[in-house]
Amino acid sequence: MTKPFKQHLIDPEICIRCHTCEATCPIEAITHNDDNVVVDFDKCNFCMDCIPVCPTGSIDEWRVVSVPYTVDAQFDFLELPEQEDFPASSPEQDSSIEALDADVADLLAQAHAGAGGKSRAPDSASKPAINLYNAGKPAVVTVQGNYRLTSPQSDSDVRHIILDLGRVPFPVLEGQSVGVVPPGLDDSGKPYLPRLYSVSSPRDGERPNYNNLSLTVKREDQGVCSRYLCDLKKGDTINITGPFGATFLMPDDPSAKLLMICTGTGSAPFRGFTMRYERSHGDTAAVPPLMLVFGARTPESLPYFGPLKKIPDTMLSKHLVFSRVEGQQKRYVQDELKQQHENVASLLADPHAYIYICGLRAMEDGVEQALTEIAQGVGQDWITIRDQMREQGRYHVETY
Amino acid sequence: MAAMSNVSYDTMIPNNVGLSSDRRVLKALEKWHPGYINWWNDLIPQKFQDSLVYLRTAVSVDAKGWAKFDYVKMPDYRWGILLAPQVEDRKIPCGESTGEAVWQEVPGEFRSTLRRLIVIQGDTEPASIEQQRFLGNSAPSLYDLRNLFQINVEEGRHLWSMVYLLQKYFGADGREEADGLLQRSSGSEEAPRMLGAFNEETPDWLSFFMFTYFTDRDGKMQLESLAQSGFDPLSRTCRFMLTEEAHHMFVGETGVGRIVQRTCEAMKAAGIDDPYDTDRIRALGVIDLPTIQKKLNLHYSLSLDLFGQEVSTNAANAFNAGIKGRYMEHRIDDDHKLTNATYPVARVVDGKIVREDAPALTAINMRLRDDYKRDAAGGVGRWNKAIQKAGVEFQLQLPHEAFHRHIGVFAGQPIDINGDFLSQDEFTRKQTDWLPTKADGDFIQSLMVPVYDAGEYAGWIAPPKVGIDNQPGDFEYVQLHMA
Numbered sequence: 001m002t003k004p005f006k007q008h009l010i011d012p013e014i015c016i017r018c019h020t021c022e023a024t025c026p027i028e029a030i031t032h033n034d035d036n037v038v039v040d041f042d043k044c045n046f047c048m049d050c051i052p053v054c055p056t057g058s059i060d061e062w063r064v065v066s067v068p069y070t071v072d073a074q075f076d077f078l079e080l081p082e083q084e085d086f087p088a089s090s091p092e093q094d095s096s097i098e099a100l101d102a103d104v105a106d107l108l109a110q111a112h113a114g115a116g117g118k119s120r121a122p123d124s125a126s127k128p129a130i131n132l133y134n135a136g137k138p139a140v141v142t143v144q145g146n147y148r149l150t151s152p153q154s155d156s157d158v159r160h161i162i163l164d165l166g167r168v169p170f171p172v173l174e175g176q177s178v179g180v181v182p183p184g185l186d187d188s189g190k191p192y193l194p195r196l197y198s199v200s201s202p203r204d205g206e207r208p209n210y211n212n213l214s215l216t217v218k219r220e221d222q223g224v225c226s227r228y229l230c231d232l233k234k235g236d237t238i239n240i241t242g243p244f245g246a247t248f249l250m251p252d253d254p255s256a257k258l259l260m261i262c263t264g265t266g267s268a269p270f271r272g273f274t275m276r277y278e279r280s281h282g283d284t285a286a287v288p289p290l291m292l293v294f295g296a297r298t299p300e301s302l303p304y305f306g307p308l309k310k311i312p313d314t315m316l317s318k319h320l321v322f323s324r325v326e327g328q329q330k331r332y333v334q335d336e337l338k339q340q341h342e343n344v345a346s347l348l349a350d351p352h353a354y355i356y357i358c359g360l361r362a363m364e365d366g367v368e369q370a371l372t373e374i375a376q377g378v379g380q381d382w383i384t385i386r387d388q389m390r391e392q393g394r395y396h397v398e399t400y
Numbered sequence: 401m402a403a404m405s406n407v408s409y410d411t412m413i414p415n416n417v418g419l420s421s422d423r424r425v426l427k428a429l430e431k432w433h434p435g436y437i438n439w440w441n442d443l444i445p446q447k448f449q450d451s452l453v454y455l456r457t458a459v460s461v462d463a464k465g466w467a468k469f470d471y472v473k474m475p476d477y478r479w480g481i482l483l484a485p486q487v488e489d490r491k492i493p494c495g496e497s498t499g500e501a502v503w504q505e506v507p508g509e510f511r512s513t514l515r516r517l518i519v520i521q522g523d524t525e526p527a528s529i530e531q532q533r534f535l536g537n538s539a540p541s542l543y544d545l546r547n548l549f550q551i552n553v554e555e556g557r558h559l560w561s562m563v564y565l566l567q568k569y570f571g572a573d574g575r576e577e578a579d580g581l582l583q584r585s586s587g588s589e590e591a592p593r594m595l596g597a598f599n600e601e602t603p604d605w606l607s608f609f610m611f612t613y614f615t616d617r618d619g620k621m622q623l624e625s626l627a628q629s630g631f632d633p634l635s636r637t638c639r640f641m642l643t644e645e646a647h648h649m650f651v652g653e654t655g656v657g658r659i660v661q662r663t664c665e666a667m668k669a670a671g672i673d674d675p676y677d678t679d680r681i682r683a684l685g686v687i688d689l690p691t692i693q694k695k696l697n698l699h700y701s702l703s704l705d706l707f708g709q710e711v712s713t714n715a716a717n718a719f720n721a722g723i724k725g726r727y728m729e730h731r732i733d734d735d736h737k738l739t740n741a742t743y744p745v746a747r748v749v750d751g752k753i754v755r756e757d758a759p760a761l762t763a764i765n766m767r768l769r770d771d772y773k774r775d776a777a778g779g780v781g782r783w784n785k786a787i788q789k790a791g792v793e794f795q796l797q798l799p800h801e802a803f804h805r806h807i808g809v810f811a812g813q814p815i816d817i818n819g820d821f822l823s824q825d826e827f828t829r830k831q832t833d834w835l836p837t838k839a840d841g842d843f844i845q846s847l848m849v850p851v852y853d854a855g856e857y858a859g860w861i862a863p864p865k866v867g868i869d870n871q872p873g874d875f876e877y878v879q880l881h882m883a
Contacts, residue, residue, distance in 0.1 A: 020646040057866035
């Protein structure tokens with residue numbers, strides 16, 4: 001049985017043959033002839049040392065392949081080959097360059113499965129850096145702060161954890177995740193598998209131009225990693241890997257409209273999206289370009305409830321729904337979607353609209369059903385719309 | 401050595417050479433520092449000094465710390481002294497002492513040779529910034545403006561690196577030489593820079609891109625050969641500089657490539673097929689390909705002069721001593737001593753250009769120049785691919801190495817771009833076909849109007865395919881201070 005391979009390639013149309021990557025590669029996996037500089041698939045161990053030294057941006061190219069391109073085949077490249085198309089059911093089709101670590105790639109594939117097919121990044125999205133650090137060579141970063149987001153009365157302990165990256169270069173885009181491997185060994189004496197957490201700060205840092213990022217973490221009583229993170233103190237150092245994820249990204253398009261649907265800590269990427277929007281566009285649009293439908297049990301257990309309220313309605317239309325407020329009817333995100341059916345239907349018909357869903361897997365069915373009903377209401381088939389949006393990089397699901 | 405790859409900021413001068421515990425050198429550098437800052441401040445127009453530029457600064461010399469991008473005012477750029485990590489047990493790679501341990505101090509017998517090499521290398525770094533000082537006023541985009549300034553601050557840092565070597569290893573003489581590097585000035589009558597090509601002005605952006613492509617590439621070859629030096633601190637310095645130099649090559653190659661691309665696009669859009677239909681092409685506000693060829697001829701021939709005499713005993717001595725190696729010395733499969741080896745060297749015999757075998761040891765310069773020619777040909781081939789892809793019938797080419805030379809066996813010879821001898825009269829008459837005229841220069845100059853809106857580009861140059869640091873097309877690479 002053939003395995004899908006991830007292969008590192010260099011774009012021969014962008015590369016200037018300065019050979020800096022070749023000089024930098026610690027294991028001589030990069031070589032050249034008179035035509036091209038190429039990466040030997042049999043040698044490359046994805047250490048990523050060659051990525052930052054490249055002056056051109058030609059080196060950060062990856063393909064999923066059934067048979068890797070040989071060195072000789074790459075010498076003959078006049079341009080970079082397109083990503084080959086695989087049959088829908090083949091193992092390659094499920095694989096994408098969201099992560100190079102197999103276990104992380106599996107986690108992301110599961111998280112994105114709810115989209116109903118292969119996810120694609122928005123065409124205008126910035127190019128993400130992937131897997132600069134792995135478990136063998138993690139980034140060592142310092143906890144700069146660890147704040148409880150939910151009220152002390154709430155039984156839900158959600159934390160805002162700020163990590164100071166110091167001088168560690170760790171470029172992330174909104175929507176990407178980092179990996180955390182809790183220290184210690186599991187019951188069978190093996191190292192724990194990595195857990196993924198969405199970054200909740202924008203690309204230029206929790207504070208603009210500070211080299212830091214934030215995570216949003218809920219304490220799970222049975223969760224080794226979440227307890228480890230929630231108990232961190234200022235000044236502690238931790239190992240992180242990543243960045244991971246190459247599809248759940250924002251479009252870089254001023255005319256884009258975003259519908260963001262989340263529950264609980266699924267709000268993390270949307271905090272990043274919103275802050276990015278605030279910092280890069282400001283509050284100028286006539287129609288609020290961002291719409292957030294956010295579900296929690298109570299206002300006290302809704303992360304970022306306070307700061308969210310302060311975001312101007314002209315930028316973000318906020319729809320907070322609660323399922324456990326005494327004396328009130330239980331409401332879930334799908335109920336609010338149905339109530340907003342006119343707005344949602346107009347987004348479904350808008351080629352500049354993007355839908356993002358993030359949170360517990362349990363929310364998927366309700367949201368799907370609501371969207372199906374809304375589409376039906378305007379005589380459309382949701383699955384058709386969904387598949388088209390997904391193909392165009394406009395429909396994204398990340399659930400766990 | 402992990403600790404040494406991190407940059408320490410505990411003195412005014414960021415460094416990974418333990419400056420804070422080397423009081424003598426630290427003091428010498430701190431004394432030199434104000435002069436450097438004055439030189440810089442007098443050089444670059446004030447509005448750019450006050451602008452925020454999206455620059456790359458090295459925070460460590462290992463791969464991952466290498467490219468940290470942020471907005472910086474140029475005078476606040478942390479010029480520092482960064483050496484590539486020391487390689488354990490490194491051996492002298494060439495010459496009669498091949499295989500012996502490298503030197504961490506300057507051997508007495510090679511002191512003056514080494515000092516001269518370092519001063520010549522050091523002199524080119526501030527010279528190029530001086531040559532380019534006014535280009536910011538006519539930048540075709542903020543992207544290009546940023547690339548110019550990135551090159552400028554890094555050339556400034558390269559000067560620092562050479563000054564460090566002089567101050568650290570050459571005592572009072574070194575101090576004097578370090579001061580001299582700030583006293584000479586490109587194009588000056590009284591105290592010009594040491595090498596000819598570095599006294600020519602860089603009047604426009606096509607010249608700048610040609611300069612970074614051809615002349616900085618000579619710098620790259622020189623650094624490559626010094627990176628092989630048995631004097632380990634020099635080797636480590638040059639190895640790190642080479643990583644930065646790659647960006648300069650990139651700016652040159654893509655700059656010329658983008659001009660070529662824009663010209664071809666404009667010709668096609670206007671339905672012009674003849675690349676020599678100069679007036680109509682220039683009327684489109686783009687630079688015609690034959691003019692680009694002339695600029696190429698000029699910069700290539702000036703850069704070839706930088707390799708010196710084809711047969712050189714100085715070069716032989718430096719190689720033999722293990723001070724300077726060949727390009728990619730470690731990949732060459734020979735004895736690295738060149739005891740009996742020969743190398744074909746260009747000569748003029750009976751009005752013809754021939755190659756004759758000479759002792760390889762004396763032909764070190766010739767060999768490096770040949771390596772350079774191969775390296776320089778690559779980008780020209782890629783420009784031609786773009787021309788071909790656009791459907792224009794024209795090919796840029798490197799002129800013959802004997803054309804328009806001032807140093808070496810071809811100096812002053814009436815040889816055309818194909819390497820054929822002409823009569824002196826005919827050669828003089830045809831010069832305007834091969835080298836840019838004043839009218840060509842005036843035309844190019846007429847296009848040099850600044851474009852300072854984010855995401856906008858002057859009409860004579862195409863936008864880049866990829867942004868710096870993966871930034872989007874409309875990224876504001878320089879936040880201009882326009883008070």
